[in-house]
Amino acid sequence: MHLKVLYHDNCFDGASSAAVFTRFYRERIRADVQVTYEGLSHKAGGSAIDPAVFTGDENVIVDFRYSQDPRLTWWFDHHVSAFQVPGDEAHFRADTSGRKFHDGTRRSCTKYLADVAHERFGWNPAPMADLIAWAELIDGAQFTSPQQAVALEEPALQLMTVLEANRDATFIPRVIEQLQKVGLGELVQQDWVRAPLLPLLARHRDSIELVRRKARLERGVVTFDVGDEGLDSINKFISYFLFPDARYTLWVGRSEKRTKISLGSNPWRPELRRHDLSKLAERHGGGGHPVVAAISFQPDELAKARAVAAELLTELEKADSMP
Ligand SMILES: [Mn+2]
Numbered sequence: 001m002h003l004k005v006l007y008h009d010n011c012f013d014g015a016s017s018a019a020v021f022t023r024f025y026r027e028r029i030r031a032d033v034q035v036t037y038e039g040l041s042h043k044a045g046g047s048a049i050d051p052a053v054f055t056g057d058e059n060v061i062v063d064f065r066y067s068q069d070p071r072l073t074w075w076f077d078h079h080v081s082a083f084q085v086p087g088d089e090a091h092f093r094a095d096t097s098g099r100k101f102h103d104g105t106r107r108s109c110t111k112y113l114a115d116v117a118h119e120r121f122g123w124n125p126a127p128m129a130d131l132i133a134w135a136e137l138i139d140g141a142q143f144t145s146p147q148q149a150v151a152l153e154e155p156a157l158q159l160m161t162v163l164e165a166n167r168d169a170t171f172i173p174r175v176i177e178q179l180q181k182v183g184l185g186e187l188v189q190q191d192w193v194r195a196p197l198l199p200l201l202a203r204h205r206d207s208i209e210l211v212r213r214k215a216r217l218e219r220g221v222v223t224f225d226v227g228d229e230g231l232d233s234i235n236k237f238i239s240y241f242l243f244p245d246a247r248y249t250l251w252v253g254r255s256e257k258r259t260k261i262s263l264g265s266n267p268w269r270p271e272l273r274r275h276d277l278s279k280l281a282e283r284h285g286g287g288g289h290p291v292v293a294a295i296s297f298q299p300d301e302l303a304k305a306r307a308v309a310a311e312l313l314t315e316l317e318k319a320d321s322m323p
Pocket residue numbers: 013014063078107108109139
């Protein structure tokens with residue numbers, strides 16, 4: 001019996017959801033199961049999930065969008081933009097398995113999944129309470145201050161940093177296994193986690209300085225472009241650490257895999273948000289949450305991404321666009 005766990009790649013909530021699901025599955029559904037893990041990431045154009053990923057006898061997707069593939073047997077997501085392919089939402093609504101769950105109002109997939117597993121399947125989430133609380137804080141951007149989010153002192157925030165930057169296909173599956181067995185403090189002290197973490201913390205300090213040099217605040221929007229610096233992932237709170245009164249951040253980055261526009265609203269100034277960022281992103285083939293969203297382009301589409309970003313900046317600078 002093979003359980004395939006598909007999770008939102010490069011994401012603390014994705015890895016935590018995979019760990020919580022697997023432990024729940026082993027404890028409440030079936031213990032004698034061989035588990036493999038594979039990350040899913042957003043590709044340009046919002047296309048359907050590659051059918052080749054469904055290689056298990058059971059296949060679960062956590063913290064990532066829906067698939068109509070009949071081999072998908074479990075699904076948990078909290079993204080507002082979970083239904084991207086025509087017919088996805090109707091297919092989900094017609095499902096009678098009782099094993100597919102979506103709630104776009106939840107802060108983290110991890111806590112949502114743990115609550116469903118507890119309430120509907122009698123699972124005890126207590127041994128994983130610390131991980132679940134951190135996923136809720138991180139994915140819900142509930143940090144006490146921009147300083148906490150940027151200092152990266154807590155083990156969970158250090159793990160978040162490693163997960164977001166990782167490009168080694170074997171690393172996150174190993175993290176997911178460990179998250180089911182040891183605490184976050186112990187995990188980030190292990191050599192194989194320290195090895196990628198230490199250079200990332202050094203790079204993080206450099207990226208604070210890079211954003212400090214490049215970022216401008218225009219009518220409440222922090223904008224910067226690191227498309228020429230080869231970066232597509234930067235701690236998303238640096239903007240608010242540098243500009244505590246900003247409403248939004250909008251930036252363009254690029255890696256070997258993609259060019260990306262990132263859109264965010266200041267989690268410490270929620271009253272300043274006047275736009276649904278997932279709706280803005282969807283208009284250009286992206287998605288996310290009302291408070292934070294992204295649009296992916298091909299690696300060679302930097303000029304196109306810059307043009308779209310200029311359009312979005314105009315939109316964000318308008319004082320009010322929510323009905
Ligand atoms: Mn999530």
